[in-house]
Amino acid sequence: MSSNSPTTTMDESIPTVQTDEVVVTPAAASTSQTSDKVARLNAPTVIDIENVDFHYGKNKALHGINFPIKEKLVTAFIGPSGCGKSTLLRCLNRMNDLIDGTRVSAGSIKISGVDIYHPSVDVIELRKRVGMVFQKSNPFPKSVYENVVYGLRLQGVKDKARLDETVERSLRGAALWEEVRDRLHTSALGLSGGQQQRLCIARAIAVEPEIILMDEPCSALDPIATVKVEELIHQLKQDYTIVIVTHNMQQAGRCSDVTAFFYMGKLIEIDATEKIFTNPSQKQTEDYISGRFG
Amino acid sequence: MTNPATNIPFSNGPASEQIANIRQTLLMMASLANRNLALAMRALVERDEKLAASVEAEDSQLDELEITIDELVINHMATHAPVATDCRFMLVASKISSNLERIADQAVSIARRSIELNKEPLLKPLIDIPRMAQIAEGMLRDGITALIDRKPELAQEVVKRDKEVDLINKQLARELLSFMLEDPSTITRALNLTIVARCLERVADHCKNIAEEVYYLYAAVDIRHERTP
Numbered sequence: 001m002s003s004n005s006p007t008t009t010m011d012e013s014i015p016t017v018q019t020d021e022v023v024v025t026p027a028a029a030s031t032s033q034t035s036d037k038v039a040r041l042n043a044p045t046v047i048d049i050e051n052v053d054f055h056y057g058k059n060k061a062l063h064g065i066n067f068p069i070k071e072k073l074v075t076a077f078i079g080p081s082g083c084g085k086s087t088l089l090r091c092l093n094r095m096n097d098l099i100d101g102t103r104v105s106a107g108s109i110k111i112s113g114v115d116i117y118h119p120s121v122d123v124i125e126l127r128k129r130v131g132m133v134f135q136k137s138n139p140f141p142k143s144v145y146e147n148v149v150y151g152l153r154l155q156g157v158k159d160k161a162r163l164d165e166t167v168e169r170s171l172r173g174a175a176l177w178e179e180v181r182d183r184l185h186t187s188a189l190g191l192s193g194g195q196q197q198r199l200c201i202a203r204a205i206a207v208e209p210e211i212i213l214m215d216e217p218c219s220a221l222d223p224i225a226t227v228k229v230e231e232l233i234h235q236l237k238q239d240y241t242i243v244i245v246t247h248n249m250q251q252a253g254r255c256s257d258v259t260a261f262f263y264m265g266k267l268i269e270i271d272a273t274e275k276i277f278t279n280p281s282q283k284q285t286e287d288y289i290s291g292r293f294g
Numbered sequence: 295m296t297n298p299a300t301n302i303p304f305s306n307g308p309a310s311e312q313i314a315n316i317r318q319t320l321l322m323m324a325s326l327a328n329r330n331l332a333l334a335m336r337a338l339v340e341r342d343e344k345l346a347a348s349v350e351a352e353d354s355q356l357d358e359l360e361i362t363i364d365e366l367v368i369n370h371m372a373t374h375a376p377v378a379t380d381c382r383f384m385l386v387a388s389k390i391s392s393n394l395e396r397i398a399d400q401a402v403s404i405a406r407r408s409i410e411l412n413k414e415p416l417l418k419p420l421i422d423i424p425r426m427a428q429i430a431e432g433m434l435r436d437g438i439t440a441l442i443d444r445k446p447e448l449a450q451e452v453v454k455r456d457k458e459v460d461l462i463n464k465q466l467a468r469e470l471l472s473f474m475l476e477d478p479s480t481i482t483r484a485l486n487l488t489i490v491a492r493c494l495e496r497v498a499d500h501c502k503n504i505a506e507e508v509y510y511l512y513a514a515v516d517i518r519h520e521r522t523p
Binding site for chain 2 (some may be wrong): 054249250253277278279280286289292
């Protein structure tokens, strides 16, 4: 295999691209902890990315990206700036459609078996299923309450009991309820940066998505707020499939189950996070995570 | 600068400098441990008391280097959070330095025994003990070569040689026991030689440990305690 070929067969602890069936070796399952991890890595595929090319005008930003994203796992995309990780993330809920001259020029992205770029797909419905949290928290200039129920109001929900229930459930889910329960009707802009980011996560989960995309969600947060968001990611994966783009190697190591390394628009390697950070298969991956280039 | 293996821009930042520094200190330590062991053996074979005394005097250098390496390792881990090979190197560097320090301690014990042995005539010609020392020194040299040249297969081969030293040690212990049973006046000398052989057997054990660590560093597979790769 050339150094630029994606490592898609990976080791025994992570499924191959071609099949969901994985043979768990006795060595891999030698402890119950390892066994649990292996079992989780064998989860069903939720997003199937197949040979995706992507263009910004004439510039090809993604080259034949091909791998599955597994249910209720945290998958981290890492790589130097301009490697295509955020582009791929934004392909997963068609956020790139909002940029003129961009297109998925080859391949397909299927969520639960449905090609999300098929003309019949309702993009609004897709983005409801695939929520997104951005690098910089972007609460609307409204109250905490109105921020959380914004998506439901767009859907025409007017039932106050349902809205109240959603606010509490979402804020609890985003580990923010105890901090804001007494100020639900004050401006969201008065919250701290970390609280605002968790509010955005609450807003994302209020519409009950299946998948949450996070584009460097902690890059503007201090270490304490970062820990809270990371703890939240850990809790959220009980219910959601999470894909996170991060420049913080330690964050990828701490938060994710699977890590994919990209370089110059290509997938170089994808594997269990522990494998990537202890013994990656590709020299390029090791050089990057060790801080030797970039 | 470009990484020749991947053709990717390569940076030599403070992390690389710190790793190079730990590596350099480790090599200096290995060189001193090897030298002290060789000096102790020369002191024994040539019955040179001054040489024996010098081995003990130089041991403190290795003690200090062991502490230096642990400081460098902890500083690097705290400030750079190394991963993959770099992370394994931190663990391995600390363990190898500990083994090198113990090899030097064994050299001191051999030197002390040689001073005792020099007070009396030789009990028997020294054949097995120099052979053990030769194998152990070769294990140390090749273990460090495997570290420098990134050769896990050489490290694996070093591990196997430990059994040869164990075997000679057992044979020699039996032979020296027979001396003591036949003639109690030989007990002091026979015991001192037994201790020297035991020291060399331990040196070989430490060399085996080093080789296992080197194998783990480059192959990312733990072969300690007879675990096969």
